[in-house]
Amino acid sequence: MAQETIVREEYRAVGKPVPRIEGIGKVTGKTVYADDMTLPRMLHAKVLGSPYAHARIKSIDTTAARRHPGVEAVLTSRDLPPFKKNESNRRTVIFVEGEALFYGQPVAAVLAADPHVAEAALALIKVEWEELTPVVDPLEAMKEDSALVRAPISNVDRSEERGHVTVDVQQKEAEGKPTNIASQMSFKRGDVEAAFAEADCVVERTWRSAMVHQSYIEPHATIADYDATGELSVWTSTQAPFYIRDELAQTLDIPESRIRVTATEVGGGFGGKIYLTELMVAALAMAVRRPVKYIMSRKEDMLAATPAPLTIVDLKTGMKRDGTLVALKARLVYDSGAFPGAPMLPGCLLVGGYYKCPNLEIKGYEVLTNKVSVGALRAPGAHNATFAIESNMDMMAAELGLDPLEVRLKNAVASGDPLPSGQPYPNIGLRECLQAISDSPIWKERRRSKERPNVGVGLAIGGWMGGLQPASAIVCLNSDGTINVTVGSADITGTNTSFAQIAAEVLNVPLSMIGVTTGDTKTAPYAGMSAGSKTTYTVGRAVKAAAEDAKAQMLEVASQRLEAAPEELELVDGEVRVVGAPDKSLTFQRLGRLSTNFAAPYAAIVGRGAIAARRWAPGFTAQVAEVAVDPDTGEVTLLRYAIAQDAGFAINPLSVAGQMQGGASQGIGIALSEEMQYDDNGRLLNANLLDYRLPTTRDLPPIEAIIVEVPSEEGPYGARIVGEPSIVAGAATVASAVADAVGARLTEVPITPERVLRALGKL
Amino acid sequence: MPKQPINLTVNGHPYEVAVEPHWTLLETVREQLALTGSKEGCGTGDCGACSMIVDGRLITSCLMLAPEADGAEVTTIEGLARNGDLHPVQQAFIEAGGVQCGFCTPGMIMAAKALLDRNPRPTLDEVREGLAGNLCRCTGYTKIYEAVMSAAQRTG
Numbered sequence: 001m002a003q004e005t006i007v008r009e010e011y012r013a014v015g016k017p018v019p020r021i022e023g024i025g026k027v028t029g030k031t032v033y034a035d036d037m038t039l040p041r042m043l044h045a046k047v048l049g050s051p052y053a054h055a056r057i058k059s060i061d062t063t064a065a066r067r068h069p070g071v072e073a074v075l076t077s078r079d080l081p082p083f084k085k086n087e088s089n090r091r092t093v094i095f096v097e098g099e100a101l102f103y104g105q106p107v108a109a110v111l112a113a114d115p116h117v118a119e120a121a122l123a124l125i126k127v128e129w130e131e132l133t134p135v136v137d138p139l140e141a142m143k144e145d146s147a148l149v150r151a152p153i154s155n156v157d158r159s160e161e162r163g164h165v166t167v168d169v170q171q172k173e174a175e176g177k178p179t180n181i182a183s184q185m186s187f188k189r190g191d192v193e194a195a196f197a198e199a200d201c202v203v204e205r206t207w208r209s210a211m212v213h214q215s216y217i218e219p220h221a222t223i224a225d226y227d228a229t230g231e232l233s234v235w236t237s238t239q240a241p242f243y244i245r246d247e248l249a250q251t252l253d254i255p256e257s258r259i260r261v262t263a264t265e266v267g268g269g270f271g272g273k274i275y276l277t278e279l280m281v282a283a284l285a286m287a288v289r290r291p292v293k294y295i296m297s298r299k300e301d302m303l304a305a306t307p308a309p310l311t312i313v314d315l316k317t318g319m320k321r322d323g324t325l326v327a328l329k330a331r332l333v334y335d336s337g338a339f340p341g342a343p344m345l346p347g348c349l350l351v352g353g354y355y356k357c358p359n360l361e362i363k364g365y366e367v368l369t370n371k372v373s374v375g376a377l378r379a380p381g382a383h384n385a386t387f388a389i390e391s392n393m394d395m396m397a398a399e400l401g402l403d404p405l406e407v408r409l410k411n412a413v414a415s416g417d418p419l420p421s422g423q424p425y426p427n428i429g430l431r432e433c434l435q436a437i438s439d440s441p442i443w444k445e446r447r448r449s450k451e452r453p454n455v456g457v458g459l460a461i462g463g464w465m466g467g468l469q470p471a472s473a474i475v476c477l478n479s480d481g482t483i484n485v486t487v488g489s490a491d492i493t494g495t496n497t498s499f500a501q502i503a504a505e506v507l508n509v510p511l512s513m514i515g516v517t518t519g520d521t522k523t524a525p526y527a528g529m530s531a532g533s534k535t536t537y538t539v540g541r542a543v544k545a546a547a548e549d550a551k552a553q554m555l556e557v558a559s560q561r562l563e564a565a566p567e568e569l570e571l572v573d574g575e576v577r578v579v580g581a582p583d584k585s586l587t588f589q590r591l592g593r594l595s596t597n598f599a600a601p602y603a604a605i606v607g608r609g610a611i612a613a614r615r616w617a618p619g620f621t622a623q624v625a626e627v628a629v630d631p632d633t634g635e636v637t638l639l640r641y642a643i644a645q646d647a648g649f650a651i652n653p654l655s656v657a658g659q660m661q662g663g664a665s666q667g668i669g670i671a672l673s674e675e676m677q678y679d680d681n682g683r684l685l686n687a688n689l690l691d692y693r694l695p696t697t698r699d700l701p702p703i704e705a706i707i708v709e710v711p712s713e714e715g716p717y718g719a720r721i722v723g724e725p726s727i728v729a730g731a732a733t734v735a736s737a738v739a740d741a742v743g744a745r746l747t748e749v750p751i752t753p754e755r756v757l758r759a760l761g762k763l
Numbered sequence: 764m765p766k767q768p769i770n771l772t773v774n775g776h777p778y779e780v781a782v783e784p785h786w787t788l789l790e791t792v793r794e795q796l797a798l799t800g801s802k803e804g805c806g807t808g809d810c811g812a813c814s815m816i817v818d819g820r821l822i823t824s825c826l827m828l829a830p831e832a833d834g835a836e837v838t839t840i841e842g843l844a845r846n847g848d849l850h851p852v853q854q855a856f857i858e859a860g861g862v863q864c865g866f867c868t869p870g871m872i873m874a875a876k877a878l879l880d881r882n883p884r885p886t887l888d889e890v891r892e893g894l895a896g897n898l899c900r901c902t903g904y905t906k907i908y909e910a911v912m913s914a915a916q917r918t919g
Contacts, residue, residue, distance in 0.1 A: 023857035026865030027849065027872060029800015029840035036799035116785070217804040217812055217900055218866040267802070267866030268900050298805040492864065654860045658906055662863065665903030689809035694898050697891040702905045 013504035013511060014717050017654035021497045021516065022265075034221035034237045034264040039291040042223070043072055044115035045284055047294070048108045048122045049304060050100035053134035053370040053682025054149070057096060057107070057127060065110055065124035070117035073288050074125065076108045081286045083251050083279070089157040090339045090373050092251055094280045099132070101150050101338035102372045103683045104303030109284055111292060134370040134682040138335035139312065141180040141367050149338060149368040152178045156340050160274055163243065164376045164532040165346045166468040166616070169421050171366070182340040183366045185348055187420035190359030195327035199318025202327075203395045207388040208748040209731060210675035211310040211335065214377050215694050218267020219296040220305060222277045224285040232286070233260045236278050239269045239490050240529030244278050245521040251279055252286070262520040263490035270666070271376030271531060272306055302687035306375025307676060309342045310335040311384035313351065319396045323407045328352050328360040332385060337373035342366045343381030346465065350728075351385040352420040354430070354461060355393070355411035362420055370682045376531060378663060379464040379724035383670055383731050387749060390460035390732030395745060404736070405443070408461060408622075409434050419465075429646030429710030430463065430620040436644035436706045437622035443642075446626075450740070454629045455639070458736025462667075462728025463620040466721035467532020468613040472525035473542040475503055475550040477605035479596040481574055481588030483507060485516045485546070487539055488524030493723055494655035495535045499543045501651055502716055506547035508571040509588070525610070533721030536651060537617055540716040542609040550607025557594060557602045558586045617712035617720035621645040623664060623729040625737040631760065634753030636672055636738055642704035643729075648712040648720030657705035660726045664703050667730015669695045675750050769833040773798065774842025782829040789813045789824040791832075792839060800840040800869045804898070811897030814870035814877075815839050821877035823896070840869035843876065851917040852876050852910070861910035863901030871897045875911045884915050 025031035062074040073079075077097040086092045096107045108125055112118035133147040140146055156173050171185040196202055222236040232254055238244055241263040249256045266273055277294055285292040296305070311334050318327035330351045336342035348364040397407040412430045419425070437443060437459060446457035474486045485503050489495060496516040504511045518524065527539050555566040558576035562569065562584055570579050576591065578584040595602040626640040643664045650656040673693035677685045686692045711718025731749045739745045744759035757763040766781035773796060780795050792798050792815070801824060804812035808826040815824045816838040843850040849857075852875045856862050861871075871894065878885060878893035885893060890911045891904075899907060 017860075019857045019860065020862055022865075023862045024849070026862045026868045027840075027853040027856050028844055029798070029869045031865055032799070033802070033866065035803070036793075116783075215900055216864070216866070217810055217898060218802065218864070219804070266864060267804075268864040270900070298807065298810075494863070658860045658863055658902060661903035661905045662901045663903075666900070668903075688807055689805045689898065690807065694900065695903075696898065697894040697904050697908075700891075700904050702887070702908055703903050705905075 011505055012508060013501040014651045015649065018497055018501055018511065018652050019654065020494050021500055031265050033218060033267055034223060034235055035295050037223055037235060039223065039225060042291040042293055043111040043113055043288065044118050045109045045111055045281065045292050045294040046115065046118035046122055047106045047300065048125050049104040049300065050096060050107055052100055052129060052131055053103040054132040055100050055129040056098060056132060058130050059128045060108065061126040062108065065121040068121040068124055070112050070114055071110055071121045073111045074108060075284060075287055079287060080283045083283060086155065086157050087153045088155060088340055091247065091275055091279050094283055099150065102370055104300065104372065106280065106304065111284060111288060135180060136369055136371065136678055136680060136682045138310065138333055138367040138369055141369050142365065146180055148178055149180050149370050161341060161343065163240065163469065163529045164271065164380050164467050165465050166532065167349065167421065167423065167465055169345055171345060180368045181365055182336055182368050185345065185364045187348060187352065187360065187362040189420065192327050192329050192359040192361045195359035196318045199326050200321040201396050201399050202316065202318045203392050204316040205392065205747055207313045207315060207391060209311050209384040209387050210750060211307055212377065212670055212674045213302060213307040213676055213692060214270040214272030216268025216270060216272060219298055219301040220277050221295045222281040223291060223293045224281040225291040226286040226289060231258050231260065232282055234278055234282055235262045235264050237266050238263050238273050239266060239492055239531050240274045241490060241521050242488060242526060243529045244275050247275055248279060248282055252282065260520050260522045263518060266490055266492045269492050270378045271380055274376065274529060274531060276305060298689060299687045302692065303684055304372055307372065308377035308380065309374040313385060313388035315388040315392050317392045317396060319400065321400060323400065323402045323410050325355050325357045325411045326359060328357045330362045332364045334366050334381065335369055336366050337369060337371040339373035340366060342374050343376065347381035347385035349419050349421060350382050350463065351389050354389060354413060354463060356413055356417055360420060371678060378666060378727040382462065382464055382728045383667060386462045386728050387731040387735065391735055391745065394736050394739065405434060405438055405459060425618065426615060426713055427710060428618050428620055429708050430461065432708045432710050433620050433622040433644045433646055434461065436708050437624050437642065440624055440642040440704065440706065442624045442626050442640045449626055454631055454741050455626065456737045456741025457624065457626045458733055458740050459622060459624040460729045460732035460736055461620065461622045462725055463618055464533060464721065464725045464728060465618050466616055467534045468616060469528025469534060469538060470612050471527045471538040471542040472610040473539060473546040474525055475546040475607035477550060477554065477588065477592050477595065479592040481592045483514045485514060485543060486519050486524055487543065488519055488527035489535050489539045490530045491518055492530050493659055494652060495539065497655065498536050498540060498651045502540055502543045503547045506544060507551055509574050513574060533619065533723040536719055537715045537721055538611065538613040540719060541611045544609065544716045545611060546607040546609030549609060550605055553605045553607065554591055557591055561586050615714040617648060617715055619646055619721040619725040621725040621729055623733040625733045627734065627737040627741055629738055629741045629756060631742060634756035636751055636756065638668060638699065638701060640701055641668065642706060643726060644706040644708050645725055646708040646710050646720065647722050648715050649709055649718035650707050651717060651719050653707060656707055656722055659722050660705045661703040663724065663726025664730060665695055665700055667727045668700065668734060671731045671734035671749050671751060673750050767830065769830055771832050771835050771837055773837045774839060784830055786829045787825050788827040788829050788832045791829040792824065798839055798841050802866055802869060804866065811874060812867050812870040814873040814897065816873060816877055821874055840873060850876065852879065852914040855910040855914035859910035859913055860906040861902060867897060867899045871899060871907060879915055879918060883918060
């Protein structure tokens with residue numbers, strides 16, 4: 001099905017498809033996730049959520065709940081240990097104090113040894129509410145006369161966003177008269193109005209993309225314990241253990257040396273598992289001095305996690321007859337929900353960042369509403385902007401009678417071209433992705449597809465800048481000659497398998513000799529959050545450096561034992577040999593013993609790797625879809641799909657293809673079925689996985705993955721960011737195919753049957 | 764609430780468990796028998812992460828009450844490997860890259876086993892139909908299809 005297998009002769013371990021090293025635990029049910037853990041005397045927390053999107057608490061009476069048999073404690077905002085609250089950061093507003101800002105916002109928690117008891121007692125908490133006007137629609141919220149979502153906030157904390165995309169741009173926070181617009185930004189280049197006047201084709205549309213949920217299959221899960229010595233331990237399903245440690249330390253005023261955050265196996269994150277419930281659970285554990293476990297129900301996770309924003313993009317573009325893009329004017333509105341933190345910045349960069357365009361004007365608005373506040377979803381903010389620009393490109397190409405792929409190739413950015421911010425691209429593979437997708441059978445056979453009624457083929461591109469953060473790793477030689485690799489990054493995409501490949505490559509040993517561990521924040525060397533597609537790109541470099549350091553130490557010892565200069569030595573299959581004299585050798589096992597045994601003459605072999613990541617390595621993708629549209633029901637069936645993506649160098653092509661196919665499937669979900677639906681009162685109508693429709697096996701054909709490799713400047717073996725670009729192009733790709741099939745251009749995703757029928761004028 | 768005893772066989776071992784009548788089979792197996800391989804992803808029968816085979820039928824164990832399983836023969840993900848040898852479906856999931864985060868994997872493998880038990884050589888369309896009750900968010904299913912087709916070849 002997929003054609004991703006690349007065979008390389010020049011390397012032993014990297015560049016080859018390797019099954020995940022932890023796979024056996026996962027297929028046998030032995031892998032331990034947070035909800036599989038139990039601590040002695042542990043209590044279960046159940047949380048009461050606000051029944052209103054906007055309301056003020058007049059009183060809370062927890063008496064009856066506290067008296068319920070089996071209940072150990074009932075806690076509201078008044079009952080928590082001291083912590084620093086920042087009104088702009090939802091995590092630090094543990095429970096509603098005064099005003100509830102979204103439906104489902106936590107109000108109180110019940111703790112009991114039996115989770116059923118805790119659940120039952122929630123109904124006994126009496127809250128008297130005063131309902132306030134909910135502001136639900138972001139365009140209404142922007143109006144001068146709109147009711148306010150909340151009291152004005154200052155000192156906005158944007159630290160989490162920077163983990164996903166690291167670019168040197170600031171947004172302007174709200175000032176002056178209170179408004180629901182939390183922040184704004186703008187980019188300008190050239191003279192956009194003059195360019196429109198000279199364009200041969202101008203297209204102007206408004207593109208809407210729905211609020212969607214990451215929908216990891218494992219809901220948020222956290223356990224915390226605060227022991228007698230004042231040390232806080234947190235086991236949690238997170239992509240970002242060190243980030244959580246830092247936040248908990250600041251908020252609870254505990255030294256980072258006294259906090260141990262363990263990233264348990266993550267049952268899916270996609271940007272949604274950075275930092276959410278950990279402070280609440282830690283505070284509860286500190287309040288009762290017992291371990292506390294909190295597992296979100298699916299409903300709670302839908303209501304009160306950090307989904308991806310509803311976005312409205314007004315986009316006007318102008319093109320010359322020969323297909324040259326000359327003008328681009330955009331207004332992007334990101335619905336942030338009740339707290340700031342919407343990914344407006346990457347959207348503003350990407351809407352004008354795929355194509356060379358001498359004249360542009362881009363404005364972004366981050367707007368507050370009384371809905372759950374949003375967070376990151378795989379390339380946060382990118383698919384929304386991409387749906388707009390790619391749809392405009394398609395429409396202009398069609399109007400001018402040009403080939404949509406050729407138009408994109410003609411305008412595509414390359415190394416040195418600037419983003420709207422002015423920052424130039426490094427070496428990138430956008431053009432190569434377009435060329436690769438043009439070779440896909442789906443694109444080549446598009447004319448034959450068109451011969452079938454209501455069948456069409458469409459394509460689109462997407463990209464992502466990626467994040468940057470320092471990283472480190474340790475590589476140790478064990479006494480039996482095997483190798484331990486220790487990192488601090490949560491493995492959410494198979495990165496530990498890639499690290500084993502990198503260490504095996506450097507030390508020239510079979511993979512079976514390498515063990516990789518993700519340590520906790522007290523035992524592991526520092527790593528940034530596993531977000532922004534940067535884990536292999538940054539931590540992989542650190543592992544390579546640490547393995548090289550260990551190798552140098554081993555050569556030093558071997559040089560003395562074998563009486564040969566280090567340059568005359570080589571590492572082969574677990575031995576150090578003198579080049580040209582293979583009988584003069586020292587096994588890794590002997591080296592291990594010489595550096596660990598009682599009275600051993602050499603220091604232990606401990607390789608250290610630490611890097612600062614300064615150069616970004618953006619990843620691009622081109623995708624193509626073939627769809628069939630039922631003109632009577634409006635149903636869209638995906639027939640075939642292919643994704644080409646530049647991975648720089650695929651250290652593990654099996655993982656890379658898996659990331660590409662998985663991200664593409666999420667893009668297809670955004671395109672066809674996923675939408676969090678709120679009513680006028682700000683209540684989520686579909687807080688479950690039946691009515692919130694993820695793609696199922698019946699929706700998704702096999703996805704062809706075509707790995708493109710344009711090496712990055714700094715990544716290990718040329719690897720670049722991989723995880724996120726795959727999701728970016730799905731909405732635009734499917735919309736393009738639907739337009740090709742039935743001649744109707746859908747301006748809103750998801751493309752539901754109802755919207756198709758409306759676009760066809762049948763409703 | 765008074766507990767009632769039920770008898771059930773899980774992965775070939777007989778158990779007598781005292782359960783509250785509202786407990787699900789999933790929480791009984793996870794909490795009382797400490798078999799935590801089956802996962803709860805939704806609690807409403809929509810995701811399939813809790814799939815088990817009960818008396819030969821694939822079920823979502825989050826929707827089955829423990830008393831309903833009285834006298835039943837239950838197979839969970841922990842019961843597939845024999846004497847340390849993986850079931851061909853398990854082996855194929857690892858090799859094909861059908862495993863990513865792993866949270867849907869136990870249920871997905873149980874669904875695949877149930878499919879191959881009744882249809883040892885399914886077509887791609889039959890695989891897509893057979894796994895339609897199990898959600899995976901990581902893989903896009905492509906490598907899961909490959910794994911099941913490959914397992915079918917090994918067993919069939």
